[in-house]
Amino acid sequence: MYNKIVKHILFPLHEKILGRNTYACLNELKGSERLPKERLDALRFEKLKALLVHAKKNIPFYTQRFSDAGFDPEKMGAVDDFRILPLLSKEEIRTNLDLMKWADCPGGLHRYNTGGSSGKPLVFYFDRRRQAYDAAARTLTHQWWGADIGDRELYLWGSPLEAGKQDRLKEIRDRLTNEKLISAFELSGASVPEIVNRIKKFRPKSLFGYPSTVSLLCELSARMGYRLDNLGVEVVFSTAEVLYDYQRDTISKAFGNVPVPDCYGSREGGFVSHQCEKGVYHILDPNYIVEYIGEDSGESNSIEGEVVLTHLDAWGMPFIRYRTGDVAGPGTETCACGRTWSTIKKVKGRATDFIVTPDGRYQHALSLIYVVRDIEGVDEFKIIQHQPDEVEVLLKIHDALFPETGETTIAEGIKKRMGQSVNVRVNRLDSIPRDASGKYRYVVSHVKPE
Numbered sequence: 001m002y003n004k005i006v007k008h009i010l011f012p013l014h015e016k017i018l019g020r021n022t023y024a025c026l027n028e029l030k031g032s033e034r035l036p037k038e039r040l041d042a043l044r045f046e047k048l049k050a051l052l053v054h055a056k057k058n059i060p061f062y063t064q065r066f067s068d069a070g071f072d073p074e075k076m077g078a079v080d081d082f083r084i085l086p087l088l089s090k091e092e093i094r095t096n097l098d099l100m101k102w103a104d105c106p107g108g109l110h111r112y113n114t115g116g117s118s119g120k121p122l123v124f125y126f127d128r129r130r131q132a133y134d135a136a137a138r139t140l141t142h143q144w145w146g147a148d149i150g151d152r153e154l155y156l157w158g159s160p161l162e163a164g165k166q167d168r169l170k171e172i173r174d175r176l177t178n179e180k181l182i183s184a185f186e187l188s189g190a191s192v193p194e195i196v197n198r199i200k201k202f203r204p205k206s207l208f209g210y211p212s213t214v215s216l217l218c219e220l221s222a223r224m225g226y227r228l229d230n231l232g233v234e235v236v237f238s239t240a241e242v243l244y245d246y247q248r249d250t251i252s253k254a255f256g257n258v259p260v261p262d263c264y265g266s267r268e269g270g271f272v273s274h275q276c277e278k279g280v281y282h283i284l285d286p287n288y289i290v291e292y293i294g295e296d297s298g299e300s301n302s303i304e305g306e307v308v309l310t311h312l313d314a315w316g317m318p319f320i321r322y323r324t325g326d327v328a329g330p331g332t333e334t335c336a337c338g339r340t341w342s343t344i345k346k347v348k349g350r351a352t353d354f355i356v357t358p359d360g361r362y363q364h365a366l367s368l369i370y371v372v373r374d375i376e377g378v379d380e381f382k383i384i385q386h387q388p389d390e391v392e393v394l395l396k397i398h399d400a401l402f403p404e405t406g407e408t409t410i411a412e413g414i415k416k417r418m419g420q421s422v423n424v425r426v427n428r429l430d431s432i433p434r435d436a437s438g439k440y441r442y443v444v445s446h447v448k449p450e
C-alpha cells in the first residue's frame with residue numbers, strides 16, 4: 001500500500017519540488033525502448049543538433065572550439081559531421097571549467113566534485129534537465145528488474161562525503177521515497193552485525209551499491225555466520241565499478257541466488273547503460289552518442305576502444321565527445337529482450353584498473369588480484385604500485401591458515417606477471433585502509449599510463 005502512495009503521490013511531488021521533470025523523461029524513455037532503429041537515430045540526431053546549436057550559442061568554450069574546427073552545427077546533415085570536433089579530456093575540463101558553464105541555465109547549476117578513479121578530483125556542473133534524464137534512466141532500468149518506484153531500496157554506499165553532507169535532508173527524502181542509505185565506509189567485521197540488522201529491519205526489495213563493498217559485506221557475513229538469504233532482497237544492483245564475475249557469484253549466492261544486474265556510467269558521464277533481463281548491456285540511446293576510439297587506429301567506431309560520450313541532455317555543462325578512460329566496444333546488433341537500444345560489451349576496466357609494467361606493458365589488475373586471492377588465509381588485501389618497479393602488498397590474514405610460503409608465492413606471482421626487476425614488499429596489517437572516496441580498490445597504481 002505505502003509503495004503505491006510513494007509511487008503515485010510522494011515521489012512525483014518530491015521531483016516537482018526539486019523542479020525535475022523526471023516523470024516526463026521516464027515516459028519519454030519508456031516510449032522509445034522499442035522504436036525502430038531509424039526513428040531512434042532520427043531522434044538522437046535532432047537531440048544532438050539541438051545540443052550543439054545551444055553549445056555554440058551559450059557556452060564560450062564550445063563557441064571557440066567549434067570555430068577553431070570550422071564546425072557549424074546549424075549546417076549538420078548527419079551525426080557523423082560532429083566527429084570533426086576534438087575529443088574532450090578531463091584535463092581540458094579542469095582548465096576551462098568556468099568557460100564550460102551555461103550562465104543562464106534554467107533552474108541553475110549544481111556543482112559536483114568527483115573523487116575521480118585516478119584519484120585526481122574532477123569538478124563539473126549539472127543542471128535539472130540532465131539530472132531528470134539520469135534519474136529517469138535509473139528508474140526505468142530498475143523497473144526492468146522488477147524494482148519499481150516506491151519499492152524499498154537500500155543503498156549500501158561507500159562515500160563518507162555523501163553520507164555526511166546531506167544526512168538530514170537525505171533522511172527525510174528517504175523516508176518519503178522508501179529508500180535508505182547505509183554508509184559502508186568503514187566496513188569491517190565489527191560493523192557487520194549492525195548492517196545486517198538494519199537490512200533485516202528495513203527489508204528492502206533491492207539493494208544498490210559498489211560491487212567491491214557489497215561482496216565484501218557478503219564475505220564477512222558468511223565468515224561470521226550471518227545469513228543474508230532470508231532478508232527478502234530480490235535483486236542487487238551493482239554500480240560505479242567494474243563488476244567482476246567472482247563478485248557477482250559471491251553476491252548472488254549470499255542473497256539466495258538473486259540476480260546481480262550491472263550498470264555502466266559515472267558521475268560526470270551520467271547513466272550510460274544497464275543490463276536487461278537477458279544480461280545484455282543496453283545503452284540509453286535517447287540520451288547518448290557513444291563512440292569507441294581505437295587505441296591505434298583513432299577510428300571513432302572501433303571494435304574496441306576508449307569509450308567517448310556525448311550526453312545529449314547535459315545542457316548546463318555539455319560533455320561533447322568526452323573521453324571516459326574506459327575501454328569497451330559495441331555489442332550485438334539485436335537483443336532477445338526486444339529492445340532496440342544499441343548494446344555495449346561489458347566495460348573491460350577503467351584505465352586505472354591496469355598496471356603499467358616496467359617494460360611498458362599494460363597488465364590487467366585482475367591478474368594480480370588472482371595471485372593474492374588464491375592464497376589460503378588471505379582476509380583482505382590491497383596491491384599498490386608506487387613506482388614502475390615498486391609494488392607494495394597490504395595483507396590482512398588469518399595467521400592459522402596463511403601458509404609459511406605465502407609471502408614468497410605472492411612476490412613470485414607478481415614478478416612473473418610484471419617482470420623480475422620488480423621489488424615486491426609485503427606488509428601485514430590489522431585492517432586495510434579505504435580510499436578517500438570510500439571505495440574499496442584491490443589494486444591502486446600511482447604510475448601514470450601516459
Ligand SMILES: [Zn+2]
Pocket residue numbers: 276277278280282335336337338339
Ligand atoms: Zn536486452
